Amino acid sequence: MRDRAFLPFVLLAILIAVPVTLAVTTSHEPRADFVFDVNSEPETIDPAFLTGQPDQRVALAVFEGLVTRDPETLAPRPGIADRWTTAEDGLTYSFHLRPARWSNGDPVSASDFVAAWKRILTPANAAANAEMLYPIAGASAFHHGETTDFGTVGIAAGDDSTLRVTLAHPTPYFLDLCAGTTYLPVNPRALARFGDDWIRPEHLVANGPFTIADWKLRRRIRLRRNPDYWDAAHVGLATADAIFTEQASTAFNLYATGETDWIDSSGIPPMIRDLVVARSDCHRSAYLNTYFYRLNVTRPALADPRVRQALGLAIDKRAIVEHITRSGQIPATHFVPPGLPGYASPPGGDYDPARARALMAEAGYPGGRGFPAIELFFNTSEEHRPIAEVVQQQWKDVLGIQAELRNQEWKVFLASTRALDYDVSRASWIGDYLDPSTFLDIFRSGNTNNRTGWADAEYDRILDRAAAERDPAARAALYAEAEARLLNHGPIIPIYFYVTLNCYDDRKWQGCAPNLLNLLELKFVRRSDAAVAASR
Amino acid sequence: MIGYALRRLLGLLPLLALVLFLAFVFMRTAPGGPFDAERSLSPQIEQALRARYHLDEPLLRQFGRYLGDLAHGDLGPSFRYRNRSVAEIIKETAPISLALGVMAIAFALVFGIAAGVVSAVRPRTGWDHLAMGAAMIGICIPNFVLGPILVLVFAFTLRLLPPAGWGSPAHLILPAITLGALRAASIARLVRGSLLETLGEDSIRTARAKGLSEPVVVFRHALKLAILPVVSYLGPAAAATLSGSVVVERLFLVPGLGTFFVQSALNRDYTVAMGTVLFYSTLLMLLNLAVDLAYRALDPRVELD
Numbered sequence: 001m002r003d004r005a006f007l008p009f010v011l012l013a014i015l016i017a018v019p020v021t022l023a024v025t026t027s028h029e030p031r032a033d034f035v036f037d038v039n040s041e042p043e044t045i046d047p048a049f050l051t052g053q054p055d056q057r058v059a060l061a062v063f064e065g066l067v068t069r070d071p072e073t074l075a076p077r078p079g080i081a082d083r084w085t086t087a088e089d090g091l092t093y094s095f096h097l098r099p100a101r102w103s104n105g106d107p108v109s110a111s112d113f114v115a116a117w118k119r120i121l122t123p124a125n126a127a128a129n130a131e132m133l134y135p136i137a138g139a140s141a142f143h144h145g146e147t148t149d150f151g152t153v154g155i156a157a158g159d160d161s162t163l164r165v166t167l168a169h170p171t172p173y174f175l176d177l178c179a180g181t182t183y184l185p186v187n188p189r190a191l192a193r194f195g196d197d198w199i200r201p202e203h204l205v206a207n208g209p210f211t212i213a214d215w216k217l218r219r220r221i222r223l224r225r226n227p228d229y230w231d232a233a234h235v236g237l238a239t240a241d242a243i244f245t246e247q248a249s250t251a252f253n254l255y256a257t258g259e260t261d262w263i264d265s266s267g268i269p270p271m272i273r274d275l276v277v278a279r280s281d282c283h284r285s286a287y288l289n290t291y292f293y294r295l296n297v298t299r300p301a302l303a304d305p306r307v308r309q310a311l312g313l314a315i316d317k318r319a320i321v322e323h324i325t326r327s328g329q330i331p332a333t334h335f336v337p338p339g340l341p342g343y344a345s346p347p348g349g350d351y352d353p354a355r356a357r358a359l360m361a362e363a364g365y366p367g368g369r370g371f372p373a374i375e376l377f378f379n380t381s382e383e384h385r386p387i388a389e390v391v392q393q394q395w396k397d398v399l400g401i402q403a404e405l406r407n408q409e410w411k412v413f414l415a416s417t418r419a420l421d422y423d424v425s426r427a428s429w430i431g432d433y434l435d436p437s438t439f440l441d442i443f444r445s446g447n448t449n450n451r452t453g454w455a456d457a458e459y460d461r462i463l464d465r466a467a468a469e470r471d472p473a474a475r476a477a478l479y480a481e482a483e484a485r486l487l488n489h490g491p492i493i494p495i496y497f498y499v500t501l502n503c504y505d506d507r508k509w510q511g512c513a514p515n516l517l518n519l520l521e522l523k524f525v526r527r528s529d530a531a532v533a534a535s536r
Numbered sequence: 537m538i539g540y541a542l543r544r545l546l547g548l549l550p551l552l553a554l555v556l557f558l559a560f561v562f563m564r565t566a567p568g569g570p571f572d573a574e575r576s577l578s579p580q581i582e583q584a585l586r587a588r589y590h591l592d593e594p595l596l597r598q599f600g601r602y603l604g605d606l607a608h609g610d611l612g613p614s615f616r617y618r619n620r621s622v623a624e625i626i627k628e629t630a631p632i633s634l635a636l637g638v639m640a641i642a643f644a645l646v647f648g649i650a651a652g653v654v655s656a657v658r659p660r661t662g663w664d665h666l667a668m669g670a671a672m673i674g675i676c677i678p679n680f681v682l683g684p685i686l687v688l689v690f691a692f693t694l695r696l697l698p699p700a701g702w703g704s705p706a707h708l709i710l711p712a713i714t715l716g717a718l719r720a721a722s723i724a725r726l727v728r729g730s731l732l733e734t735l736g737e738d739s740i741r742t743a744r745a746k747g748l749s750e751p752v753v754v755f756r757h758a759l760k761l762a763i764l765p766v767v768s769y770l771g772p773a774a775a776a777t778l779s780g781s782v783v784v785e786r787l788f789l790v791p792g793l794g795t796f797f798v799q800s801a802l803n804r805d806y807t808v809a810m811g812t813v814l815f816y817s818t819l820l821m822l823l824n825l826a827v828d829l830a831y832r833a834l835d836p837r838v839e840l841d
Contacts, residue, residue, distance in 0.1 A: 014642045021635040027703050044618045051573065126584035128577055144580065200619050217620070217628045218791035219702055245700075246795075247786050249684065253699035254789070257691055411568030411804050418576065428574065448576035 032222060032241035034509070034525055036262040037251050041218055041244040046199040047184035048120045048127040053430075053518065056181050058242055061223055061522040063184040064208040066095050066113065066163070067175050071521040072513055074434060076175040080108055080185070080207070080230075081163070090170040090470055091137075095178075097161040100230040102187045103206045110157035112185040118150050119191070120182065132182040132432065135171040170470045172342075173435035180433060209235045209523040218244065223522070236511065236526025252276075255503060262512055262520070265327075265501040270382060274326040281505050284328055285514035286339045288431035289498035290439070292332070293376075293391075293424050294417065295491045298453035301372050302423060305489045306363040311424070312493040313349050313356035314398040315391055321496050324386050332494035336439045336483055339516050343436050343476045346484040348494070353398045360399050368400025376403045378426035379413040387495065388426070417451050427451075428498070434516070436479040437467065443486055452491035459485050541829060548821050552814065553603075559813040560599050563806055570615035570804045589615065602810065611814070612807035616800075622811035625796060630815060632702070633785070633792030637778040639708050640716035644773070648720040649759075649766070652727025656762075657754060659732060667724060674721030683714040683787040700789040711788040715781055719773050723766055731762040771827030778823075779816045 038054035045059040068079040081095035100108040117136075120127040121143045133139045137154030141147055154166030167174060177183060187205035190198040197203060201212045209231070210223040221242040225235045243260065245251035251267030254260040260267075268276050276282050295302050295311070302308060317331035330338070333348035349355075357367075365371040376392060378384035385407065392403045403424070408416060417425050429449075431438040440463060441447065445455035459482055466478035486492065500514035511524035571577055571585055586592045590601060605612060611622035651667040658664055677685075690710060691699035701707050734740060735758050743753050781794040793812060800808035831838045 014645060017638050018642050021638045022705050022708070026705060029703065041617070043616050046619070049618060051575070123580070123584060126581050126588060128581060130581065131578065197619060216791065217625060218795065219789075243789075245789055247789075250700045250787060250789055253687055253691065254701065257695075257699050259698060259701060409802065411572055411802065412566070413568075414572040414574070415567040415569075418572070448578060451576075 029222075032239040033237045034240040034262070034522075035260045036240065036242060036512075036520060036522075037245050037254070037260050037264070037267050038242045039244065039251070039264070039266040040246055042221070042242075044199060046196070047116065047181050047186065048125065048129075050181055051128050054242070054244065057520050057522075058221060058223075059181045059184065060208070060519065061210045061240070062204070062206045062208045062212060062226075063181075064100075064229075065178055065180070065184045066097075067178040068523075069176070069179045069517075069519070069521065071511055071519075071524040072515055074176070074515055074517060074519075076179060079179070084175075090172075091167045093165045093167070093174065094158075095163040095165070097163065098230060099161075100207060101228045103211050103226055103228045104187065104189065105228070106187060106189060106205075107160065108185060108207050109160040110163040111160070112188060113163055113183075114155050114157050115188045115191070116184065116186040117155055118153075119186065121150075121153065129182045132177060132180065135167050135169070135174060135177065137166045137168040139168070169468050170475075172472060172475070173433045173437075176433045176435070210240065213239070220244075231523075235523055237522065240522055240525070261509060262502065262504040262525075264503075264514070264518065264520075265499070268327075268501060268503065276503065277327040277501065279503075281503050283502045283504070283506070283514055285500045285502075286330075286337065286516055287498040287500040287514075287518055288337050288339065288434075288438075288516050289428060289518070290332060290335055290337055291329075291387075291426075291428050291495045291498060292335065293493040293495065294422075294427050294452045295424055295493065296420050296422055296453055297491050298420055299374075299423050301374060304363045306359045307365070307371075308491065308493075309349065309488065310356040310359035310363070310399060311395065313352045313359070315394050315493065315495070316351045317495055318351065319394075320387055320390055324390065325383075325496065327501060328499050330497040330499070332496050334483060334487060335492060335494050336436045336479075337431070337497040340431075340434055340436060342472055343479060345436075346480050346487065348484075348487045356398055360401075365399075365401075371399075371401045373402040373404060374423040375406050376424050376426075377406045377408070377413070377416070377422040379410045380407045384426050418448075420451070420453055424493075427492075431517070436476075436483065437463070440479060440482050440486065443490060443492070450491075454491035456485070456489060459490075537829065537832065541825065544825050544828075548818075548825075551821065552817060555817045556603075556606075556810060556814060557599065559810055560595075560602070563801070563804070563809055564595055566801075566804070568804055570806060572804070606814075611811045614805055614808050616803050616805040616808070622807050625808060626793060626811055626815055629791060629793040629796060632790060633781055633794050634778065636708065636711055636715060636781055636784070636790055636792060637774070639712035640777050640781075641719065641770075641774055643712050643716040644719035644723055644777075645766075645770075647716075648723025649727050649763075651720070651724035652731060653754065653759065655724070655728040656731035656735065657750075664728075668728065671721040671724040674717045674724075677717070679714050679717070680783050680787065682717055683710070683784060686710050686714060700787070702789065702791055707788075707790075711784050711790050714787070715777060715784045719777060722769065722773070726765045726769060727759075727762060730765050731758055734758045734762040737761075767830060768827075771823055771830070775820045775823045778819060 038057050040054050042055040042058050043052055044050050045055055047059055047063060050059055064079045066079055066081040067076045070077055080097055080100050082098040084093055084095045086093055097110055102108060117133055119125060120130050121133055121139055123143060123145050130143050138152040142150060142153050156164045158164055190203055190205040194203045201215045204212055206226050209226055209229050211226045212221060213224040214222040223240045225232060225238050248267055248269040251263050252269055255263045255267060295308050297303055321329040321331055333350050334345035336345045376388050378388055388405050392405060395401050395403050416422055429439060442449040444460050444463060462478055462482040466475050469475040469478055500518045502514040504512055508528060510528040511526055512520055571582055590598060614620045614622055614625060651671060655664040655667045687699045690697040697706050697709055740753060740758055743757050781792060782798050785792045785794045796808055797812040800812060
């Protein structure tokens with residue numbers, strides 16, 4: 001052993017490494033006015049490609065479409081268009097644009113919308129949400145490559161401040177679509193210069209209430225009020241941070257210590273949900289989101305609609321929302337969540353063990369005899385297993401049938417359900433816009449989101465008629481008819497309707513209440529009058 | 537020794553290629569793909585996306601394409617974060633994971649050596665039992681339990697430190713302790729054992745006989761010898777600490793690379809997964825090499841090659 005004092009070297013190394021590390025990792029930035037947790041890092045905020053809810057929340061703070069939504073009722077309000085007219089036939093919309101500017105000084109013009117929508121419909125761009133533009137005449141054909149002439153699509157800029165849109169069929173929710181992210185404009189100069197990289201924070205050109213000051217991976221997006229926004233005087237926050245906590249316990253810790261001002265349901269750990277719901281800073285609203293089970297109708301055991309109905313009627317959904325989810329979820333007897341303007345779902349079947357048993361007997365399985373064991377399949381999650389266990393037990397008690405639980409990691413689970421490699425699988429569906437079609441269309445024959453093997457020509461026919469119907473009441477009745485058919489013959493068991501829970505101190509903040517689409521319209525968030533008065 | 541190091545470095549290249557190939561094969565044989573989501577894409581859009589990222593080509597050609605790009609220093613774009621490149625993700629997050637790792641190891645060394653010395657100098661006393669009891673707890677409690685307990689005590693009860701986040705020295709403390717606790721405990725036990733043994737040796741008796749004060753005996757003479765097992769331990773421990781920060785990063789919202797290491801595989805973000813595998817395997821190989829070189833430097837009896 002060479003006589004060499006090693007210890008001093010170790011200590012010296014630490015003495016050097018630690019201050020260097022501290023210097024490297026420390027960044028001095030004042031806290032933003034408002035810190036909100038969007039749960040996971042937005043994948044992109046490019047209106048053409050974004051898909052997730054975190055993406056939407058940030059994009060709607062940075063861009064503004066023709067129309068915006070009321071932060072609570074979600075009713076359409078003027079955005080970049082200060083007024084619009086609808087032709088008698090309900091197929092032609094004329095939007096009149098207000099004078100507004102992009103953050104690079106360019107005026108926001110009708111052609112910016114045309115360019116953005118064309119970009120989404122261009123097949124080679126593979127924009128995930130292109131279908132959201134299909135209500136526009138000719139959009140689907142252009143997107144499917146049946147023509148390369150964009151002139152065939154019903155979008156035309158009359159002049160810089162007029163945009164005319166012609167629809168393929170009456171679309172009562174069209175204004176709501178216009179308020180969504182797919183219909184946002186892009187700045188053509190930034191797009192031409194930087195291509196798809198135009199959306200990177202250093203190149204981004206905004207026309208909404210905020211711009212992106214800084215985006216640190218896995219840390220936060222710093223938003224700053226956009227002085228060029230047409231309504232900047234009414235933007236309540238000078239700065240706001242979107243953070244991405246991912247883990248509910250961490251999110252709640254940050255909220256509870258005042259580091260975060262606003263969290264939603266994803267920031268509330270399931271274990272303490274019932275305690276949080278009882279707090280005065282927890283605000284609840286209905287949510288356009290259904291938790292349901294898909295049934296694979298290609299499996300012989302599940303081919304009989306009576307069996308499928310019996311499986312649904314045998315589940316006491318109230319027990320699930322009262323003992324497991326525990327924060328005011330609504331037991332679901334139908335598929336389309338309540339709260340859509342002008343639409344009422346058919347009642348559907350409630351918990352009815354006697355009828356469930358009778359249906360099973362009718363189908364040839366009295367007391368469950370002769371019925372094969374089926375698999376109840378879900379993605380690995382602390383939420384889904386306890387629900388599956390309750391259902392498993394209830395099926396056994398009520399129908400006398402055996403169900404085995406199987407779980408898989410998310411992507412494997414998705415691949416399995418797409419390949420119809422399951423008997424019964426857990427699912428949820430979030431509506432994109434305020435119309436029943438956003439739920440019912442997925443069970444059309446061959447829809448990629450159907451994933452049950454169920455194909456029913458009559459169901460498709462009713463939906464076609466509903467889509468073409470101009471009278472709102474008749475239209476709603478047709479959708480209700482389709483939904484009733486889905487519930488009676490169909491391949492699903494609705495379990496419950498989600499709720500949105502937003503935690504924030506309403507003595508301090510206003511404009512961030514929960515709503516049906518679980519959106520946060522940052523423009524309207526401001527210190528509440530009480531807080532402003534107290535600070536004077 | 538320089539020649540040896542260069543030879544070892546060259547030898548790493550085929551090993552890295554093998555690791556990348558295995559990672560590639562495992563990723564691609566796992567069911568599900570980067571574009572799968574609850575809401576399926578229409579077949580047309582999915583086809584266009586696959587073509588855009590060359591996923592429609594034969595697997596071997598894709599791997600060849602990857603290696604070709606890699607040779608030009610291009611790790612590709614992320615599939616999930618479509619406006620980010622893999623290189624950018626690693627560049628922005630790896631220094632944070634490394635910083636956390638350095639702090640965790642520093643914590644482990646300082647507290648581990650201190651606790652070990654206290655125990656060895658006062659064996660079978662209350663101090664010894666306290667230090668070794670703490671070490672035993674440090675070894676037994678997993679970091680996903682220790683982390684929340686520390687948050688409860690320091691963020692909620694004492695209100696001294698932030699519960700999570702990044703951007704100031706205070707943000708580093710709890711994650712570094714959580715990540716370093718296991719190493720600190722192991723080091724404490726190593727130091728205690730080897731220091732007790734050393735203190736019984738003739739050379740130490742001689743030192744004491746010369747009338748040297750106890751601190752000088754312990755720190756100048758005994759600890760110098762007793763620290764060697766810690767050095768051998770430090771290499772693998774540093775590697776494990778640097779690459780094992782996933783749980784701590786998620787718990788404390790530390791924006792490091794560890795989370796990408798795991799999430800990219802779960803998201804089937806193929807390029808990011810390959811990039812993180814490449815980064816961590818290179819790091820581990822270099823650390824192993826550094827340990828071998830350190831042995832040689834400390835103990836000439838060790839033959840390299």
